[in-house]
Amino acid sequence: xxxxxxxxxxxxxxxxxxxxxxxxxxxxxxxxxxxxxxxxxxxxxxxxxxxxxxxxxxxxxxxxxxxxxxxxxxxxxxxxxxxxxxxxxxxxxxxxxxxxxxxxxxxxxxxxxxxxxxxxxxxxxxxxxxxxx
Numbered sequence: 001x002x003x004x005x006x007x008x009x010x011x012x013x014x015x016x017x018x019x020x021x022x023x024x025x026x027x028x029x030x031x032x033x034x035x036x037x038x039x040x041x042x043x044x045x046x047x048x049x050x051x052x053x054x055x056x057x058x059x060x061x062x063x064x065x066x067x068x069x070x071x072x073x074x075x076x077x078x079x080x081x082x083x084x085x086x087x088x089x090x091x092x093x094x095x096x097x098x099x100x101x102x103x104x105x106x107x108x109x110x111x112x113x114x115x116x117x118x119x120x121x122x123x124x125x126x127x128x129x130x131x132x133x
């Protein structure tokens with residue numbers, strides 16, 4: 001897991017506006033979300049805890065969470081859901097978010113020198129790429 005820890009610089013994102021639309025964002029918020037994909041910090045203070053923070057974001061929140069424990073999460077569009085983070089491997093963290101209508105997934109996966117953040121909800125998948133800062 002230590003391989004995922006650190007600060008990551010945003011390289012590119014695909015399909016964020018479509019994902020935001022699927023989440024119910026109006027056109028202005030869709031553009032804001034697509035433009036605001038900033039840098040990311042992942043901290044692993046111990047083997048059971050992770051902190052994922054979007055640096056400089058006013059729309060995305062992060063924080064300290066224990067693996068396997070359910071917590072409340074609110075999307076930038078105001079959808080309140082339950083989420084749980086799991087360790088899939090030494091190079092992958094997965095989040096499952098469930099609201100009253102459907103389930104979404106997010107994964108943070110290290111592949112060589114890139115971190116891929118994949119978000120899927122309502123049949124739409126957005127992929128963001130990051131390099132170690």
